[in-house]
């Protein structure tokens with residue numbers, strides 16, 4: 001079949017024309033292409049996984065060490081000899097256009113080599129196939145996804161202060177009360193407490209550093225006009241947690257009955273099987289509890305864990321089990337609670353959450369070359385890694401609030417240059433999600449003014465290319481940083 005003058009050999013069960021391309025159906029579809037060893041648009045599985053153009057001239061390199069793989073990208077394909085991605089993928093044509101294939105249901109895989117672009121899915125599904133300018137093709141794909149998976153946010157994303165990238169784990173009631181007071185006069189809308197408040201990963205009760213419980217902090221934030229926000233990782237638990245000790249049978253296992261390792265943070269952790277009715281009850285009651293404490297913004301983290309390969313009670317496919325668990329969370333939280341999904345499978349989260357982290361963690365430094373180059377891991381905390389993946393996920397903007405992670409205004413404890421800080425601030429503007437973790441007491445007068453001006457600004461954003469934007473009267477080219 002010829003599309004735009006090129007011969008593509010399409011193998012699918014059914015093919016029909018749609019606006020901007022074709023709809024295919026099948027469990028596996030294949031498109032023979034004439035582009036040889038071109039560039040492949042790789043779309044990593046979850047928030048932190050790499051999204052970028054990669055060269056088919058180089059073979060994919062597995063992330064090291066192997067124990068890290070479950071928390072970096074889909075471990076089911078960690079050793080795949082061909083380039084692939086989650087849900088969608090594309091190839092650069094000869095003229096800057098892209099041959100694109102995207103699944104219209106979660107759980108699919110798209111792979112490419114010099115001869116073909118191939119999609120495979122656990123069931124027969126519909127696919128969107130197109131050849132055109134990358135922005136146009138991705139825009140049309142987003143429209144089709146909106147029809148099948150839904151769109152959540154109507155109003156703009158809230159402006160968030162998050163405790164992670166300043167204090168990290170070193171948070172306490174006293175410290176955060178002090179922070180809330182310092183935020184007076186800065187137009188934030190959400191005050192979000194991150195990792196460090198809980199007794200253990202799995203035991204979502206406040207630890208000894210929060211002697212009056214979290215209600216006090218929620219109330220104080222609220223009385224200052226801020227929506228109280230809270231981080232939790234509801235699908236995982238450490239072996240030392242009470243949750244795991246009391247319910248080892250609630251956790252995902254492989255065919256041999258061994259627990260599935262979900263990552264190596266905190267000395268290692270496991271994932272709940274969210275298809276078990278007892279787990280579903282526990283999950284909904286956890287969400288109702290934190291809602292009862294006053295929280296109306298939840299940053300739900302390490303969500304990929306429950307979609308890892310393993311044996312599930314219900315036998316549901318991985319991403320279907322995940323999506324059903326998100327639906328239960330949404331039901332328990334209510335429609336008005338803002339849900340930000342982090343470390344989350346991308347397509348399977350659409351329509352159920354308000355915001356989605358679209359890249360790995362930023363850090364107050366530019367790059368981590370040891371991890372990126374020598375350990376083949378593009379997902380480590382670093383401004384560069386966050387920029388690269390977030391830029392390749394901006395096409396999701398019509399579907400969900402796209403969170404590129406925080407921007408910095410502080411120079412204290414910060415190795416980023418003024419230009420690098422400015423670049424992250426601009427990234428937040430084009431992504432439409434403004435957040436920072438700078439403790440107000442770390443900012444000097446000028447930095448505080450810059451933060452305030454940035455929070456207040458609402459400049460018109462006009463895309464001029466995949467990496468170029470007009471922001472108000474300025475032109476910004478992010479490709480200079482890639």
Ligand code: 9PG
Pocket residue numbers: 048071072164194195231265301342343360361
């Ligand atoms: C809290 C943090 C912050 C942050 C999240 C998430 O692959 N890793 O080792 C890895 C560790 C931490 C991490 C992401 C990946 O950060 O993205 O915003 O909430 O948890 O622990």
